[in-house]
Amino acid sequence: MKLSSSFYQRQNVVQIAQELIGKVLVTNVNERLTCGIIVETEAYSFKERGCHAYKGMTTRNQVMFEAGGVSYVYLCYGIHHLFNVVTNREGKADAVLIRALEPLSGQGIMQERMKAKTLHKITSGPGKLTKALGINRSHNGIDLGDDEIWIEEGKTQVAKKNILATPRIGIDYAGEDALLPWRFTLKGSEWVSK
DNA sequence: TACGTGATCACG
DNA sequence: GTGATCACGTAA
Numbered sequence: 407m408k409l410s411s412s413f414y415q416r417q418n419v420v421q422i423a424q425e426l427i428g429k430v431l432v433t434n435v436n437e438r439l440t441c442g443i444i445v446e447t448e449a450y451s452f453k454e455r456g457c458h459a460y461k462g463m464t465t466r467n468q469v470m471f472e473a474g475g476v477s478y479v480y481l482c483y484g485i486h487h488l489f490n491v492v493t494n495r496e497g498k499a500d501a502v503l504i505r506a507l508e509p510l511s512g513q514g515i516m517q518e519r520m521k522a523k524t525l526h527k528i529t530s531g532p533g534k535l536t537k538a539l540g541i542n543r544s545h546n547g548i549d550l551g552d553d554e555i556w557i558e559e560g561k562t563q564v565a566k567k568n569i570l571a572t573p574r575i576g577i578d579y580a581g582e583d584a585l586l587p588w589r590f591t592l593k594g595s596e597w598v599s600k
Numbered sequence: 601t602a603c604g605t606g607a608t609c610a611c612g
Numbered sequence: 613g614t615g616a617t618c619a620c621g622t623a624a
Contacts, residue, residue: 448619456619466608484605486620503619533620576619600621601624611614 408556414474419493419500423449424571424590426491426502426557428564430510433555435540438515442507442529442539443560445592446599448574450490452499456580456588459499469547470499477555479536479546486533487542491550491557505532505575505589507539508597515540531599568593575599 409429416422424447432441452459458467458480469478470492478490478501490501507529509516516538520528529535536542541555550556571587578584591598 450619458619461609464609480619481605481607483618483620484607486605488619490619505619531620574619579618603622604620605618607618609615609617611616 407559408551409558411473411475411551414491414493414550415495416474417494417498419451419502420449420588422493423447423502423588424566424569426504427569427590427592428560428562430558430560431504431507431535431539431555432558433539433541434553435545435555438512438540440512440515440539441510441558442535443510443597444504444506444557445508445595445597446504446506447590448503448505449588449590450501450503454580454583454586456574456577456583456586457499457501459501463499467499470501471497472547474500475550477541477545477548477550479541479543481543482533487536488532489536489539489541489545489555503532504535506530506591506595506597506599507535508595509538527597530597564592 450457474493494500
């Protein structure tokens, strides 16, 4: 069951980031189906300095200003494609970065894309999981209600006590906003990034 | 710890 | 136009 647009269009991006832990990210790229359980996310809000949309709309971040339920994919450090889901209402540029997955199916396809012999750490990081799932900048702005990339309910609900909140990674430039505990991880998961 | 890598953004 | 910067990953 795909998450509905009303899930994404709520105003509290921190809560949405928390609720996405345990849900399942699915891609169907080049007729190849892959999916994994989300075990690590980060919330970004246009109201704080860590967010690409903090200073307003640019050509890069413009899809963040659309109504929630679309993807935001951008190139980081010239190498890595990072995948976010846009949340909140049109004009309120919030998003959740998906940082790590536990592979669920299509593992052979993921290994082939990663040129990896084993599943070890194959999706434990925001740049790695996009490569394993075949996500790239051509998927920027697509509707998560369509049939190429979407998120489904997980098999079981994750209890809040099993979700850890810590500061976000790699945003020292954000000053005191870098201290906000807006990174969420599944407690005890071996698939969380390093 | 160091650095590859290239789009993007804020200058002029 | 140009230069600094960057929501990472790997090797060492």
